Amino acid sequence: MTTTNTSLAFQRLEAEGRLLKPALHGPTHVTGRFGFRGEIALTIEPRVMLEAAFATAADDDETLSFLAGSLTTYKHLPALIETLGSNIKAGGKYFIYVSDLDRASRYQIEFNGVSFYVLPIDDTSVYNELIDFLYLDKTKMKKMDTAEKVDAIADAALKYTQTYEIISFEEGLKRL
Template identity: 45%
Template sequence: MTATATQTEIQDTAFARLEAEGRLLNPVLKAPTHKPGRFGFRGELALRFSAKLADEARPPELTCDQVMAVATAGDKHLPFFCGWLLSFESLKDVAETLGDTLSAGGKYFLFCDNIDLSKKYQVPYKGAMFYVLPILENTVYNEMLELLYLEKGDLKKKDTAGKLDAVADAALKFDVTFDTITYAEGLELMGPVRNPNENRPV
């Protein structure tokens, strides 16, 4: 039996349905990590697809960007997921897309572009608890390092899978509590949605 035969395959994890539906896009990493039985993904999660015209492949209408997530072989739930959203409103789309891969004990972090920069919330949705945070450090990776007190220098020598393992391991132990609000309350509190194409050369 070769060493590769024991490698975790995506179809043996909670990513299987998302992969089959073509939702795991632009991966920086979509492979087993260094932790036995763990499969990691870094990339974009397609939330809503555009209508297809003939055979034309069109980009999704809505994505969750800068996603970092891990799954464990034989476990139907994702223990850890984080990503960036232009609008808090899309939390609903994330929860519905992840669906049966969510669990009450999972650690799910969403950095939203249109929530108050001084606020952090917990939002229960579909039986899972989402940590909803503002984006201050420009990237989800940097935000997670800051939130979890991980030193960037300590992770520098690790490869992409090693960095993801370190973030996921720390995130699974995260137990800080924030104000709990409902999804409806979050919609009332969120700010206007920025046009991401503003200030870009045409």
């Protein structure tokens, strides 16, 4: 498997101009893995973004194996799902941090058979939340380049097996 500068899972998003402000947009240190760190535009008007996004995919896979990022409101989840469309799959690990969730809220929400971890975020960054959430060593992470950080986070996320209350999107709206 050869690592290219474009992964199938990111081609449509890139062609649509949705991959913005990349700190990483290319191969990582894991052979055959493509990574992205930046923002993903979900809608243009009004402008809705998946901020502080991290994503990985195998070069020859059309779906993302891992995705994490932050939304300003829970109500933007459907825009995320619509934007990602065929680029997500059952069995992928998707962590969405949402600003307007109560701090104690932790859910799994399924959209068309694809499960998302939906978690609260305060004033911290997605990066810091992931390090704490996945029990990564902050000292080691500081010494890594961007691609290594994305690899470390993705590797830990792909092994994550904790489950949370499974609710529908509509049930989540009622709990806001």
